[in-house]
Amino acid sequence: MDTTVWSFAFRRKxxxxxxxxxxxxxxxxxxxxxxxxxxxxxxxxxxxxxxxYEKLRxxxxxxxxxxxxxxxxxxxxxxxxxxxxxxxxxxNVDFLVCAVAYREGLPIFTTDKDFDLFAKHLxxxxxxx
Numbered sequence: 194m195d196t197t198v199w200s201f202a203f204r205r206k207x208x209x210x211x212x213x214x215x216x217x218x219x220x221x222x223x224x225x226x227x228x229x230x231x232x233x234x235x236x237x238x239x240x241x242x243x244x245x246y247e248k249l250r251x252x253x254x255x256x257x258x259x260x261x262x263x264x265x266x267x268x269x270x271x272x273x274x275x276x277x278x279x280x281x282x283x284x285n286v287d288f289l290v291c292a293v294a295y296r297e298g299l300p301i302f303t304t305d306k307d308f309d310l311f312a313k314h315l316x317x318x319x320x321x322x
Contacts, residue, residue: 195290195303196235199228203236203249213304216320220302227259229293231286261293268292272315281310291317 202214220226233253240246269285269292276283291311294301300320301308312319 195301195305195308196232196286197304198302199232199236201304203252213302217302221256226256226302227297227299228253228256229261229290230258231261231289233258235286259293259297261289265289265292265296268295272311276311276314279314281307281314283307283311287311291315294318 198213198217201211202217217226236253237246237250240249266289269288272291273283273285273288276288287305287307288311290301291308293299295315295317300318302320304321308317308319311317
């Protein structure tokens with residue numbers, strides 16, 4: 194699960210009408226949604242209102258972080274290098290998401306078009322709304 198989908202669900206007004214949010218709700222209900230700490234950090238970052246931050250932080254505690262290990266960081270770096278050699282740029286968090294998803298055999302649920310570019314060069318699967 195990428196930051197974009199979690200952000201739609203938790204930080205956008207009228208998110209309940211969004212097809213991706215509805216799909217996320219089904220994944221959560223079926224216990225198929227996962228999050229890593231870096232995604233949690235991205236979703237919580239930039240919230241200037243202290244009360245809104247605290248409310249979202251508490252709400253997100255319902256979703257435990259999938260553990261990230263040393264091999265995930267190494268694979269993320271390798272994925273970044275592969276993409277860069279092919280002219281594709283991405284963030285460290287995006288490649289960490291790719292690495293953890295690959296290790297766990299999970300598709301990445303995202304609306305971020307960068308992942309379409311990554312998927313051309315990496316052994317990842319994408320899930321759309």
